[in-house]
Amino acid sequence: MINSIAFLIGATLMYSTPILFTALGGLISEKSGIVNIGLEGMMVAGAFSAAAVTTITGNPWFGLMAGSLTSGTIAFVHGLLSVYLGANQIVSGVAINFLGPAISLFMCKQLFNGSTNTPTIDTSEKLPKLFANIFTEGSFLDFVFHQDITVYLALFLVLVIGVFLNKTIIGLRIKSVGEHPKASETLGINVYHLRVMASTISGAIVGIGGASMSIALSSHFSPTLIAGQGFIALAAVIFGKWKVTGVLNACLLFGFTQSLVIFIGGTDLEFPSKILSMLPYFVTIITLIIFKSKSSAPKALGIPYER
């Protein structure tokens, strides 16, 4: 029983991590007023770059940076197009969802002899796990704390972004630009620069989310690796009412239901796992219905600002 609980806690943390990175990234972009429904595509691109660079250089930290850089670049372009050329942000996001996976798979086939998967990365070349060999294997603490370093990074990032958005000048300005760009402009804030910056930071974080999938949780990139997690993250931002703690809770919920599916699959319980897999989506819809509030989205979200 104790071990089951430990397993669930550990697996919840593990599975919520990639979504958490991506949702935190999405949050920053949306806070500045830029919608990015291309989170999925950016996550795929980040996951691929990370796996490819790790495979080639043998250093997962280079891989992590590459993943972050790739998605950051995509989000930078998305930001530029949205801010300076008045792009339809939703449509641009749809384009990212096509281009991210397409270019990744194209490159993958080029680099790895026509395969759509990158070669499996040796455990020693993956991102390290923390608290290995400290607790007795299979013990409660081992299940809970013996995790990929990305799990701790993600939780730390929650704190950092919470402070960034609420306590720092730049963070507060990003929020003001997403709420009322005109008022911000009159106070001397450069709306355009801030929005492009927020979008770029957002992409860089989303890329880490992708990387946490391909070089930490899993050990290679494949076309079905991300499988909708970017969309879940998109939902988590809304589900979390555009607040850092809300996003954290939403991601933990998704991670929990996902690990519940795996947990029940490993027991003798005769409960169809496919029905259980629907749970997070039902829960999201029902929760959104119960705790509806209209005012939580940034006011200028998705509206191009013209001087």
Added chain:
Amino acid sequence: MLSKITKFKSIFLIVTSIVLGLVIGSIILLLAHYNPLQVYSTLFVGIFAKPKYILWTLLKATPIIMTGLSVAFAFRIGMFNIGAEGQYMIGALLAVICGYYLDLNSSIHPIIIIIIAMLGAGIFGGIAGYLKIKFDLNEVISTIMLNWIAFYFYNYMIDTPFLNKGMNVSHKIKASAKLTIISSNDFLEKTNTFLYDLEKVKFHWGFFIAIILAVICWIILEKTTLEFQMKAVGLNPNASEHAGIDIKRNKILGMFIAGALAGAGGAIQVLGVNFGITTLAAMQGLGFEGIAVALVANSSPIGCIFSGLLFGGLRYGATKIQVPPISAPSEIINVIIGMIVLFIAVPKIIEVLIRNRGEQYDK
């Protein structure tokens, strides 16, 4: 007159986007050491050289025309339907169930099935409209969630006693339910090559059904006041309500129709091509392709036929370029589609390009 000018302008922007998408595609091919001329000519020949190839293109285009219509229709009433994917799956699921269990004459069996699939998928789509109206739940979120619910439900149903428990494939539908035009006949080869092609490609009535449904959509949008009412709501919600426009009914109805269209797509694919369904490992992506189809069509139902054919052709042609002698990754097609969508997202790029050229002429 103004509308004619804007219509011309939007068609111009779309065609330019397509051309630019192909140009970017060729640059990427060049960078990857492929000859873009060779790739595009193979693509072109691979799509048009034989009647058989064109039939294949029509087959490939049919499902995405349907999901495209679904997204386009929702766009026109002011909803963004990301849920075509799930609605399509519900349609396919219902088609298999009705195709296996219903016992009807072959002249009406497929029609009844498609109607049931449309009703079921329509209700499924309508949920997103209802949630939007009743609880102010963003349809982008609800349709993403509903897609996954449909996905797991689809896989769950295949694995029940109802549809072949323990297997990853469902039962096959009855012969009376099929949309096949010509069933296997060996003598055809000698008598008529075109009919032989029809049989060999397993061409079915689905493409024509898609066209009929596109025309019906066009009639609903152009000849009824549904879209006009929704536009009025967008411009001035209060005035529209005073004028007696029922926003709630219209939005739910619009999403119902959108769902029904995607569902018809799923049903057609089952009745015409697959005759059954198999467990899915991942989403098929037809709903997303539908978004691209609708965007390139500028949300016009008739336009969806053409943009669906464009993407269907590219998809089918891709199978010709990934084999020797070219062996280019077929993903280049998705790169091209993505770039086309990107240019459509940013019409200003094209406007700036043209303006600069104009200024050069002035000098």
